Amino acid sequence: MKRKLIIIIIAILLIPISLISQKKKPYTFDDAMKFKLIRETTLSDNGNWLAYTLVPDRGDRTLIIQSLNDSIKFIYERGAKPKISPNSHWAAFEILPKQVELENAGKKEKPKSKFGIMNLLDGKTITKSKVTSFEFSNNGKWLA
Numbered sequence: 001m002k003r004k005l006i007i008i009i010i011a012i013l014l015i016p017i018s019l020i021s022q023k024k025k026p027y028t029f030d031d032a033m034k035f036k037l038i039r040e041t042t043l044s045d046n047g048n049w050l051a052y053t054l055v056p057d058r059g060d061r062t063l064i065i066q067s068l069n070d071s072i073k074f075i076y077e078r079g080a081k082p083k084i085s086p087n088s089h090w091a092a093f094e095i096l097p098k099q100v101e102l103e104n105a106g107k108k109e110k111p112k113s114k115f116g117i118m119n120l121l122d123g124k125t126i127t128k129s130k131v132t133s134f135e136f137s138n139n140g141k142w143l144a
Contacts, residue, residue, distance in 0.1 A: 033057055044084040049120060051082035051091055060099050065091050065118065074123050079116065085140030092117045092134050092143060095127060117143065 036054040039061075043050055051065045063079025066072070074091075082093040097111035105111060115131035118124070135144055 036062075040081055042082055042084055044088040045086050046088050048088050049084050049091070051084055051093075053080055053082070058099070061096065063093055065120070067120075074118060074120075076116065076118070076125070080113075083134070083136060084120075085136045085143075086138060087140030089120055089140060090117055090136070090143070091120055092136065 033056075036056050039053050039055050041050070041052040048067060048069055049065060050068055051063065053061045053063050055061045060078045061080060063076040063082055065074040065076070065082065065084075076093065076095075078096045078098065080094045080096050082091055084091050093116050095114040095116050097113065101111045112129065115128045115134060116125050118126075136142070137144070
């Protein structure tokens with residue numbers, strides 16, 4: 001009995017020492033570069049959908065369109081400037097060129113952005129080029 005008590009006491013004393021001896025990993029520049037800013041937030045008129053972009057310091061941004069009622073989440077690489085239709089059935093957004101393509105392109109041959117419209121009921125997306133601006137009608141059934 002006395003031996004078990006000594007073992008328990010030693011174990012209790014060693015646990016805090018092992019926790020103290022674990023060093024925290026120092027915060028590095030690489031850690032800072034992994035942060036992403038939340039930008040271009042928009043909420044649907046009925047409050048059921050939230051859209052936002054995650055913007056890293058360097059690299060391509062990511063568009064997130066998330067249902068606030070359940071676990072549905074759509075992720076679109078290089079998506080930007082999201083707009084959700086008033087009836088909450090559609091999300092329209094700009095699709096940016098890859099960041100590396102923009103940086104490597106000359107001034108005359110810069111890649112162009114595209115346009116995407118996503119059906120929020122099934123996640124299917126249609127993309128088009130040569131669209132410079134877009135806006136939903138008041139009822140959300142039309143896009144101009």
